[in-house]
Amino acid sequence: LSRFATNEVSVDYTIASAGRMVTGGVLRFVPGRTVLFVPLPADQSLCTMGVTLSDPVNAELTGLRSVALSGGCTATDPLIVEGDVWRYFKGTQQPPGDWNSLSFDDSTWLSGPTPIGFENSSGYESRIATNLTDMRNAYLSVYARREFVIDDPARVVALAFTMDYDDGYVAYLNGVEIAAQSAPASRAYDQPATASHEACCGSGTPTGPCPPESIDLSDHIADLVPGVNVLAVQAHNQSLSSSDFIFIAELFIAVTP
Ligand SMILES: [Ca+2]
Ligand SMILES: [Ca+2]
Structure with a gap:
């Protein structure tokens, strides 16, 4: 007054x-x-x-x-978390060009929960949920898809992505690239990550961000559609002989009541 x-x-x-x-x-x-x-x-x-x-x-x-x-809001409601089952494709050849799109049929792909990877030395062995025992000296990349449902994109006010990885990746939301780290410029299946990167989740001392960095996807809320959406990632190892590989992609959301 x-x-x-x-x-x-x-x-x-x-x-x-x-x-x-x-x-x-x-x-x-x-x-x-x-x-x-x-x-x-x-x-x-x-x-x-x-x-x-x-x-x-x-x-x-x-x-x-x-x-x-x-200000003050954060995307904290989990949409995709560690342990969720993904469809995945071993990078022994290039997947179809529309592999990361919403319309792609991934029903013939393998499926398994994250973390997906392998450990031939020490670090990630206790965390691997889907073990790629045939990856070392055989293929450099893995392509993976996880669908999720958004009833009303108009209510989404914040969206965030985290990726714990070894060694590089590209991520896509409904086919639109949303993040990449140490990814080969060509994005080709037979190319290595351009740098070494340690995931947070291992038992040793990680050299990557820990906990994994959260990437604000507020600019990509407009890429969401009502109903089924898809988060897709291609993850690359740094070399065929590298002793380890892993990825855990997660997605978080905030919606209005
Ligand atoms: Ca290791
Ligand atoms: Ca590696």
Whole structure:
């Protein structure tokens, strides 16, 4: 209030996010009180909130009736996590050109949970869920797909991707490239990763980021479609004789209520 009042003053408030009302209530200023705080919901998925005042009693609204607040939301709801079963294709030859697209039929591919890889020395052996015992000295890459369902992309306010890997990769959302590290420029199945990279998940001392870096995909929310979507990755080892290879791709989301 701009000045003390001798009668109780009240005003209604509403909090909205993405065009939908989240909560609301009444602020009551007892006589003598001039400052009150609007309680904001602690929901981490709310990236932006609008607070609007209305229907004052014993006073007038002379300043701003609404303010927009932004920031603070993170994509924390898991869409794809370690242990989920993926379709995968051993890179003994180039897969079809549309292998990473939503329409591609992966029903003839192998399937297995992440982490997918192998360890011929030490580090990842206790973590491997799908063991590629035939990969060393035979093929350099693995192509993998995991479908997930989004009922209403319009409600998605944040999207994040993490990839724990050894040694390089390219990731795609519905066929659109979203991230790459140490990937061969040609993206070809028979090319090595351009650098060595240690995954976080091993038992030794990782030289890669630990926990794996989270990549903000907010710019790719528009690539989501209602219903089935697909996250696809191609992962490359640094050499045929490399003693290890692994990848764990995860996807996280935040949606409005
Ligand atoms: Ca190792
Ligand atoms: Ca390796």
